[in-house]
Every structure is written in structure tokens, then in C-alpha cells.
Amino acid sequence: MLSFIRKRAFASLISLIGLLVMVFFLSRLTGDPASLFLPVEASAEMKAEFRALHGLDQPLLVQFGQYVGNVLTGDLGESLRKARPALDVVLEAFTWTLWLAVITMTLVTVCAIVVGSLAAFRTGGFFDRFSSMVSLIGASVPDFWLAIVAIVVFAIQLSWLPTSGTGSLSHWILPICVLFVRPFGIIVQVVRGSMISALSSAYVKTARAKGVKAGPIIFIHALRNAMLPVITVIGDQAASLLNGAVVIETIFGFPGVGKLMIDSILQRDFNVVLAAILVTAFAIFLMNLVIDLAYALLDPRIRY
Amino acid sequence: MADHLLEVRNLSVDFYTGTGTVHAVRDISYHLDRGETLAILGESGSGKSVSSSAIMNLIDMPPGKIASGEILLNGKDLFKMSSEARREVNGRRIAMIFQDPLSHLNPVYTVGWQMREALKTHGISSAQAQSEALRLFKRVALPEPEKALDKYPHEFSGGQRQRVMIAMALALKPDLLIADEPTTALDVTVQAEVLALLKELQRETGMGVLIITHDLGVVSEVADRVVVMEKGQLVESGTVREVYHNPQHAYTKKLIAAAPGKGEMHEPHATGDAILSVKDARKFYGGFEALKGVSFDLKAGETVAVVGESGSGKSTLARILLRLEEADGGTAKWKGKDLFTMSPSDLFKLRRDLQMVFQDPTQSLNPRMTVYQLISEAWVIHPEILPKAKWRERAAELLDQVGLSPEHMGRYPHQFSGGQRQRIAIARALALEPKLIVCDEAVSALDVSVQAQVIKLLDKLRRDMGIAFIFIAHDLPLVRDFADYVMVMQKGEVVEFGTVAQVFDNPQKPYTQALLAASLDPDPDVQAANRNARLTHRPENRSRFSKSTMRI
Numbered sequence: 001m002l003s004f005i006r007k008r009a010f011a012s013l014i015s016l017i018g019l020l021v022m023v024f025f026l027s028r029l030t031g032d033p034a035s036l037f038l039p040v041e042a043s044a045e046m047k048a049e050f051r052a053l054h055g056l057d058q059p060l061l062v063q064f065g066q067y068v069g070n071v072l073t074g075d076l077g078e079s080l081r082k083a084r085p086a087l088d089v090v091l092e093a094f095t096w097t098l099w100l101a102v103i104t105m106t107l108v109t110v111c112a113i114v115v116g117s118l119a120a121f122r123t124g125g126f127f128d129r130f131s132s133m134v135s136l137i138g139a140s141v142p143d144f145w146l147a148i149v150a151i152v153v154f155a156i157q158l159s160w161l162p163t164s165g166t167g168s169l170s171h172w173i174l175p176i177c178v179l180f181v182r183p184f185g186i187i188v189q190v191v192r193g194s195m196i197s198a199l200s201s202a203y204v205k206t207a208r209a210k211g212v213k214a215g216p217i218i219f220i221h222a223l224r225n226a227m228l229p230v231i232t233v234i235g236d237q238a239a240s241l242l243n244g245a246v247v248i249e250t251i252f253g254f255p256g257v258g259k260l261m262i263d264s265i266l267q268r269d270f271n272v273v274l275a276a277i278l279v280t281a282f283a284i285f286l287m288n289l290v291i292d293l294a295y296a297l298l299d300p301r302i303r304y
Numbered sequence: 305m306a307d308h309l310l311e312v313r314n315l316s317v318d319f320y321t322g323t324g325t326v327h328a329v330r331d332i333s334y335h336l337d338r339g340e341t342l343a344i345l346g347e348s349g350s351g352k353s354v355s356s357s358a359i360m361n362l363i364d365m366p367p368g369k370i371a372s373g374e375i376l377l378n379g380k381d382l383f384k385m386s387s388e389a390r391r392e393v394n395g396r397r398i399a400m401i402f403q404d405p406l407s408h409l410n411p412v413y414t415v416g417w418q419m420r421e422a423l424k425t426h427g428i429s430s431a432q433a434q435s436e437a438l439r440l441f442k443r444v445a446l447p448e449p450e451k452a453l454d455k456y457p458h459e460f461s462g463g464q465r466q467r468v469m470i471a472m473a474l475a476l477k478p479d480l481l482i483a484d485e486p487t488t489a490l491d492v493t494v495q496a497e498v499l500a501l502l503k504e505l506q507r508e509t510g511m512g513v514l515i516i517t518h519d520l521g522v523v524s525e526v527a528d529r530v531v532v533m534e535k536g537q538l539v540e541s542g543t544v545r546e547v548y549h550n551p552q553h554a555y556t557k558k559l560i561a562a563a564p565g566k567g568e569m570h571e572p573h574a575t576g577d578a579i580l581s582v583k584d585a586r587k588f589y590g591g592f593e594a595l596k597g598v599s600f601d602l603k604a605g606e607t608v609a610v611v612g613e614s615g616s617g618k619s620t621l622a623r624i625l626l627r628l629e630e631a632d633g634g635t636a637k638w639k640g641k642d643l644f645t646m647s648p649s650d651l652f653k654l655r656r657d658l659q660m661v662f663q664d665p666t667q668s669l670n671p672r673m674t675v676y677q678l679i680s681e682a683w684v685i686h687p688e689i690l691p692k693a694k695w696r697e698r699a700a701e702l703l704d705q706v707g708l709s710p711e712h713m714g715r716y717p718h719q720f721s722g723g724q725r726q727r728i729a730i731a732r733a734l735a736l737e738p739k740l741i742v743c744d745e746a747v748s749a750l751d752v753s754v755q756a757q758v759i760k761l762l763d764k765l766r767r768d769m770g771i772a773f774i775f776i777a778h779d780l781p782l783v784r785d786f787a788d789y790v791m792v793m794q795k796g797e798v799v800e801f802g803t804v805a806q807v808f809d810n811p812q813k814p815y816t817q818a819l820l821a822a823s824l825d826p827d828p829d830v831q832a833a834n835r836n837a838r839l840t841h842r843p844e845n846r847s848r849f850s851k852s853t854m855r856i
Contacts, residue, residue: 202407209360210422210472211395224412299412300456 005289012285016278020071023277024064028270032056054080067274076278077271081264086271090257090279096166097249097256098283101241104176108183109234116191117218117226120199131188138185147178147251164253175252179245183237190233191226198222227298235291239284307379308335309512310359310480315373317354320366328354331373332538334531338479341506341513343527343544345520345559347751348722351536352516356482359514360400361390377480396426399473403485405465409457415468416453422475440471444501462614463494467501474505481506483515487522491613491778496822499526518751520563521781521824524548524831532556544828562756563826565781569804572606572788579604579639579739579772580625586633587620587796594620596796597634600789604739605766607773609787609804611780611819617796618776622742625774626660627651656686659733663745665725669717675703675728676713682735689736702731706761723754730761742774747782759786780823784808792816 034047034056042050051057055066070077076087115135119128154174155163162171198204199222207221246258253259257276264272296302313333319326329351336342346352357363359375359382375382377397382390402408410418419437424430441449444467457465466486473481483502487495503526506513515526523530524544531541532555539553551557578601587595595617602608610618624631624644631644643654662668669678679699683690690698700710706727717725726746733741743762747755763786765771777783783790783804790807792800792815800813811817825831 202402202404203410205362206400206402206408206469207410207421208362209394209400210425211391211393212421212425213391216421216425221410221413225410300414301411301458 004292008289008292012288016281016285019277019281020068020274021064023274024067025060028060028063032268054078071278076275079264079269079272081267081269081272086269086275087279089272090260090275093255093257093260093276094279094283096254097242097245097258100172100175100179100245100254100256101238103172104179104241105183105234105238107176108180108187108237111180112184112187112191113223113230116188117195117223119188119192120195121214121218123196128192132192135185135188138181139189140185141181143178143182143245144247144251146181147174147248150174150178151251164251166255175245175248175254178252179241179248183234183241186237187230187233190230194226194229195222198226201225224298228295231291231294231298235287238287242283242287243280307376309338309340309378310514311335311376312355312359313374313376315355315358315375316371317351317358317363318369318371320369327371327536328368329533329536332531332533332536333373334538334541336480336512336514338512339506339510340529341515341527343523343530344514344516344533345518345523345530346533347518347559347753349535350533352518352533353484354536356400356484356514356516359398359480359482360394361387392426395422395478396476397478398480398482399476399478400482400484401466401469401473401486403488405462405469405489406457408469409465411457414454414456415460415472416455419453419468419472419475422472426476436475437471440475441468443505444468444471446471461494462490463498466490466494466498470498470501470505474509477509478511480512480514483513485517486515488517488519492780492824493613493818493822495522495824502526519824520548520560520752520826521831524826524828525824525835532559548826548828558753560826562753563781564752564756564759564779564785565825567785569784569808570607570786570788571805572803576603578602581637582625582634583636584634585621585624585631585636585644587617587624587629588632594796595624595631598793598796598798599634600791600798600801602740602772602774604772605770606789607766607775607787608789608791609775609777609783610791610793611777611783612793613778613819615795616793618793619744620796621793622660622744622774622776626658626742656689656736657739658742659736659738659740660742660744661726661729661733661746664749665722665729666717668729669725669732671717674714674716675699675708675731678717678728679703679732679735682732686736698735699731702734705734705765706731707757721754723750723758726750726754726758727761730758730765734765738771740772740774742776744776745778746775748777748779755782762786780808780820781825792819 034050038046038050048057055063058066067077074087076085076090078084079086079089082089115131119131122128151163151174154161161174162168165171195218199218201222203225204217204221207217212221243258245256246262248254249256249259250262257280261273261276263269264276312335314331315333316330317328319328332355334342334344344352344355354363358370359377361382363370370383377393382393385393409415416434416437419440420430420433423433423436428436437453438449441452446452446464446467452460452468457468460468481502486502487498490498499522502513505511513526515522517523527544529542530544530547532539532547532553534555540547540551540556547556548560551560580602582601583599584597585595585599586593586597598617598621600608610621612618620629623629625636627643627646634644635642636644638654638657641650643651646654673681676696676699679702680695683692683695696713699713703710703712708724708727708731712720717728720728729746747758750758759782762773766773775783775787787804790800790802790804791798792807792813794815800807800811800816807816808820811820821834821837825834
């Protein structure tokens with residue numbers, strides 16, 4: 001197990017380095033921060049001074065070398081916009097995103113498993129058809145449209161909830177509900193399919209022949225076997241939330257890492273973009289490791 | 305009159321499918337008493353498992369439906385009980401074991417957990433369930449029972465898994481045990497042990513046993529009475545002796561006649577030089593030596609049967625001869641060239657001469673190709689055999705040769721029965737005009753009556769076309785009817801090699817003797833005599849059996 005973690009960590013390190021190289025050079029191709037940050041009438045000297053101050057006058061390779069050196073010592077540079085360490089800015093935003101993702105995915109997982117399992121238990125029944133319809137709509141409805149409609153209905157017309165921003169618990173409700181819909185729709189479908197095959201398996205027949213009750217058959221015998229493909233999809237959906245739900249965070253003015261990244265890209269705040277990418281990539285690497293370990297935990301036949 | 309333990313009266317079960325209603329069983333009746341063993345004998349599709357599923361309430365409704373009839377357990381109609389009451393009956397009063405214990409045990413829980421669940425479901429406390437599970441594991445003679453409780457199903461051998469299933473089924477001392485093809489997936493010596501264990505436990509508990517099987521040998525070994533089913537109907541019933549010696553129904557007669565192992569044994573007749581000469585073939589998987597130096601010769605028109613239990617290396621031998629895997633030592637001379645070290649271009653030519661027929665035609669035929677495409681694919685790869693204009697004509701000829709009609713060319717494999725599919729696989733092998741066909745358990749998955757037809761076909765091909773066969777099988781009676789030579793393998797080694805008559809009539813090695821002794825005869829009288837002989841030699845035989853299973 002330990003050697004597996006080590007192997008995975010090494011493989012991920014290589015992809016992290018690749019990612020770093022790509023993002024560093026790509027972001028340098030998109031324009032000059034000096035002309036963006038300084039007023040339009042700034043003189044060439046002022047721009048040169050600005051570049052010198054931030055090391056932007058060095059050759060790209062030198063800048064990259066310095067950057068990698070700094071990353072290794074934990075220094076991800078300063079945010080140009082906020083004049084604070086980029087890592088601090090990113091971690092602050094990432095905390096918001098992380099909470100949003102964790103709460104949403106926990107709700108999604110629990111609801112999708114219960115609904116998908118019950119739908120699979122009586123295939124073709126009313127509940128199955130109803131939940132299939134709901135989940136299909138959920139998986140296909142555009143989230144930005146849903147977000148706007150939700151704001152219009154619940155925040156503006158009914159005035160039950162705030163339109164955007166943060167501050168109280170009620171600020172969380174709309175973003176979570178909107179983010180919930182698509183992963184829920186997708187995962188219900190996966191749970192249902194996986195549970196149908198698990199429930200028709202031979203070991204379920206054995207359990208019925210032993211006289212085991214319906215509840216334990218569904219949620220103990222079949223579910224654990226059915227979870228493997230489900231976990232893959234949960235991980236996939238969680239990753240897209242961890243990356244920052246850019247559109248939703250922007251619509252709700254939620255100070256997460258998705259919104260931060262978009263703002264930083266628009267303002268050429270390179271250090272923040274790079275730090276954000278590193279932090280989210282690292283988080284996704286950790287999550288994938290957890291998923292691999294969950295496989296082994298759920299299925300004793302999988303040993304690393 | 306006291307009630308029978310189990311009485312099935314006029315049971316009919318229908319299944320509603322997209323294309324219409326299938327009458328799975330029609331108006332069948334039978335009964336079973338305490339301490340008695342009743343066998344339901346039938347081939348695939350006969351509906352032999354349906355009535356037991358109805359007893360256990362395992363039929364999914366819909367699409368299934370009990371169209372009529374009643375099932376009485378100790379005089380009480382199961383169909384009139386609530387589903388909760390029937391759940392209580394399952395496991396407590398009636399228990400069931402299945403053909404394939406690997407897929408019937410939940411792969412993600414330990415067998416101990418599954419044992420305890422069987423007990424706790426019916427109201428036994430956790431502590432008691434634990435000690436009871438241990439006692440049962442000891443009773444079914446699982447090695448290291450304490451440790452076994454914490455293992456997962458995949459960590460056991462097939463025979464051990466079936467022992468786990470039996471222990472679990474007997475946990476609550478049921479009145480009735482239903483065994484659905486309990487030994488079909490097991491090696492012969494393991495089969496003999498499992499059946500003996502079932503008999504022993506039946507004597508101890510006095511339970512009734514309902515055994516569902518396609519194998520006349522199993523019937524003659526364990527059953528008191530037998531009912532024969534064909535196409536959902538019960539065609540004959542009686543004591544095992546009556547039915548075997550004096551079958552009334554045409555189907556029963558056919559079934560008994562088709563049982564292998566009664567024909568004339570072949571005398572090797574082939575002359576000339578060996579076309580294949582294998583010397584000291586070896587194969588390693590990591591540090592494990594799967595083949596420990598196997599040698600034999602094969603002449604044109606000759607059949608060598610390779611028999612042995614799982615893990616004996618017989619399939620490995622087939623794979624390295626066909627170069628599906630590389631040998632790690634030895635030589636195999638084919639027309640003077642060593643096929644283990646042949647160059648890729650030579651090997652490509654060799655593929656024409658060496659063909660293989662696999663165990664499961666459902667898997668070995670591409671489901672999205674028509675029969676014509678399947679057969680002619682060989683000529684696409686080896687265009688020198690036949691000009692394209694003649695493909696249709698030749699494919700029709702081949703189909704005719706294997707007993708199928710040329711009209712079948714446009715159909716897909718799923719439109720055929722299992723036996724027909726295996727014929728298609730044989731026709732495909734013949735398309736390349738091979739000199740040697742390796743049959744890896746080629747008839748094991750087929751019904752007995754179909755088996756006999758396919759064997760007859762292979763025998764004809766050998767006589768008419770001089771094709772040599774390497775016939776890998778675990779079923780000894782079949783081998784006896786078809787092979788010239790028999791090679792008995794155990795743990796990667798050749799234990800015994802000789803003509804069929806030598807090996808079957810006068811086996812020299814204890815392992816061969818054990819294999820033959822464990823093989824079941826369809827004749828109940830012969831089987832009873834074998835059993836008695838086995839019992840008198842028991843001390844010696846027992847130790848050898850248990851030793852071999854410990855290592856399997």
C-alpha cells in the first residue's frame with residue numbers, strides 16, 4: 001500500500017511539473033502585465049521599472065527557473081493585484097471552494113445513492129420512471145440558466161434568500177442547490193445502472209435464499225459491489241467542483257478559486273493563476289489517491 | 305397419511321418476454337420426503353431449475369408468473385404465505401446451494417461475515433453466530449477454520465468455496481436442501497468429496513435433498529428417485545434404478561443412450577511418422593512452474609487426450625503449442641521445425657495447419673459477424689487457400705460437413721443453440737484445412753446429447769480427413785469414447801501415458817486410479833459397486849484425496 005502511494009505520488013509529480021511548464025509559458029503569451037497594470041499614459045521608463053521590479057524583464061527561461069526555485073521553497077510569489085503572497089490569496093479562495101465542493105458532493109452522493117438504489121430495486125416502477133426523468137433533466141439543464149432562474153425566483157420574487165455574496169448561512173443555499181443538480185442527475189443514472197446489475201447478480205440470489213431482508217440486500221450486499229463505478233464518477237464530478245465552478249461562483253459572487261482564477265487571468269496576475277493551478281492540481285491529486293484507496297477498501301480483490 | 309416434506313402440485317410458471325410468453329414449466333408435480341434425495345434431471349432449457357426457484361421465491365415477478373399450482377412444505381402452501389413469512393422460511397426451513405460458488409458468494413465480504421449473516425438474519429445472537437460458524441466450518445472440513453472465517457471468497461479453491469456454501473446452507477439445520485448443479489464446476493475428485501459430504505450431512509440431519517443436475521452420474525451417485533424434465537414438462541419419474549434400466553419415455557432413452565463411456569475403445573491405428581513431436585516442454589509463470597517437462601508424439605489422424613484437474617497445466621500446454629504463449633523450454637517439432645522457436649513468417653504459415661476449438665462458443669465467436677464472415681475470415685487472412693469466387697461454395701460445403709445447412713450462412717451466432725455454435729467453431733477451424741486441431745474442453749459446455757453429436761462429428765473428421773486432435777478434457781468417459789492415447793497430467797507433470805485401453809482398464813499410477821474412481825458412472829448399479837469399493841479402500845484413498853485437495 002505504501003509503495004503504491006509512493007509510486008502514485010511520483011507519477012503525479014511528473015504531471016504536476018508538466019502542468020507547471022505549460023501554464024507558465026502559456027500565460028506569458030497572453031500579454032504584458034506592465035501595460036495592463038500601469039495607467040495608459042505611463043512612460044516607457046515606468047513600464048521598464050515595473051518589469052524590473054517584478055522580474056518581468058528577464059528572459060523567460062530565467063523567469064521560469066526562478067519560479068521553480070521559489071515553488072520548491074514554498075514561495076509562489078506576490079499577487080500583482082493584491083500585493084500579498086499569491087499562495088495566501090489562493091488558499092483563502094480555495095477554502096471557500098473546498099467547503100462548497102465538500103458540502104455539495106456529500107449531499108449529492110447521499111441523495112444519488114439512495115434515489116438510484118431505490119430506482120434500481122423496482123426497475124420500471126413509478127419511482128424508477130420518475131427519478132429517471134428528474135435525473136435526466138438535472139444532468140442536462142445548463143447550470144448558468146438554472147442559477148439565474150433561481151435568483152429571480154427565490155431571491156428577487158420571493159425574497160427568501162440573498163441574491164449573491166457571502167456572510168450568512170443562507171448565502172450558501174442557492175449556490176449549493178444549483179451546483180447539486182448536474183452531478184446528482186449524472187450519479188443517479190450511474191448508481192441505478194450499477195445497482196441493477198448488482199441486484200441481478202448471483203450473490204444477491206444467495207442472500208435471498210438465506211432469507212435476508214430487502215433493506216440489507218440493497219444497501220449492504222448490492223451497494224458495496226455497485227459502488228466501484230460510482231466512485232469513479234463521483235471523483236470526476238468532485239474534481240470539476242474543486243477546480244472552481246467558474247460560472248456559478250461568478251454569478252453568485254462567491255469568492256472561490258474559480259472566480260479568483262478568471263479575475264487573475266483577465267488582469268494578468270500570473271503568480272495567482274499559477275498558484276491557483278498548483279493548489280487545485282494538488283488537491284485533485286490527493287482526491288484521486290483517496291479514490292484509489294477507497295477502491296481497495298470497498299473491494300478486497302483490489303490490492304495495490 | 306402424513307404430509308410429504310415437499311410437494312409440488314401442478315406447477316406452471318410463465319415468463320413474459322418482449323417476444324411473447326415462455327411456458328418455462330408446465331403442470332409439473334413431484335414430492336420429496338424427509339431423508340430422501342430426489343434428482344431433477346434435464347438439459348439446458350428444460351426448466352429444471354425453475355421449480356426450485358419457485359420454491360425459494362427467487363423468480364422475479366414480473367417477468368415471471370406462477371400460472372397455476374401449489375407448493376406444499378410440510379403440508380402448508382408456500383404461495384399462500386406472506387412474503388415476510390416466506391423470507392423466514394428461506395434459510396431456516398429450506399436452504400439452497402448453487403453451481404458456481406464463486407459468483408454466488410458476495411466478493412466484498414468475508415465468508416465468516418456471510419455465515420454469521422445467515423444465522424443472525426434468523427434471530428441468532430452475534431456471539432452465538434460466531435461460534436456456530438466456526439463449528440460448521442470445522443464440520444465441512446475447511447482447512448484452518450479459524451483463519452478461513454476471515455478470508456474472502458476469492459481466496460479459496462472451487463471445492464472449498466462449495467464447502468463454504470454448504471456450511472452456510474446448513475447453518476440453521478433446514479428440512480430441505482436444494483442443490484442446483486452443486487458439482488458441475490468442480491474437478492472430479494473434488495466432486496466426489498462434495499457429494500460424499502452432502503450424503504454424510506444428510507444422514508446426520510435427516511433433511512430432504514432436491515438435487516438439480518444434467519449429469520446422470522451425479523444422479524446415480526446420490527439420488528434415490530429421479531424426475532426427468534424436457535422442455536418444461538416432466539416426462540418420467542421413478543427410482544433411479546427403474547429409470548436407468550427401464551426408461552419409458554423416448555427422451556429419457558435418448559439421454560441415457562447419449563451418456564458417454566460405453567462405446568468401443570479405440571485401438572491406435574495410425575501409421576507413419578509423428579507430425580508433432582513435443583520434448584520436455586516447460587512453462588513458468590513467475591516462479592511457478594506450470595509445465596514441468598512434457599513430452600509426447602502425435603501422428604496424423606490420431607487423438608491424444610490430455611486429462612487432468614484444474615491447475616494440471618493442460619490448457620497451458622495447448623496455449624504454448626499454438627504459440628498463444630511462449631514456452632520457456634523444450635522443443636516441439638512440427639514437420640521438422642521447432643514451433644517454439646519458429647520465425648514469425650514460418651509461424652504465420654503454421655497457423656494454417658494448427659487450429660483450436662475453444663470451450664465456450666458463445667465467447668469464441670464474434671457476435672457481430674455472420675456465419676459466412678466467421679468462416680471466410682480465415683481466407684481473408686490466408687488468401688492463397690482459395691480464390692474469392694469460391695468462398696461461398698466452400699463455406700456451404702463446410703457447413704454441410706458439420707451438419708448445418710448452407711442457408712445458415714447469413715445468420716449470427718446468437719441465433720443458434722450451443723451445440724450448433726460449436727459446430728460453427730469447428731467449421732471455422734476446418735476452413736484452413738488444418739492438420740491438427742486442439743480442442744480445449746470443446747464439448748464441456750454442451751448438453752450430453754449434443755456432446756455425443758459433436759464427438760461423432762470430430763471422429764468422422766479424423767477418419768475422413770486424417771486430422772490429428774489434441775483433446776483436452778476433464779470428463780473421463782468422453783475421453784474413453786474418443787481418444788487413441790490418454791495423457792494424464794497433474795501439477796504440470798505427465799503422470800501416466802498410454803492407449804485408452806491401457807489407461808482405463810489398467811491404470812498404473814495412484815493418481816490415475818483416483819481420477820477414475822472419482823469419475824461417476826451413469827449406471828446406478830455400477831456406481832454403487834464403485835462406491836462400495838471406494839469405501840473398503842477408504843483409509844488409503846482418503847488420505848490421498850484429502851492431500852490432493854489441500855494443495856489444489
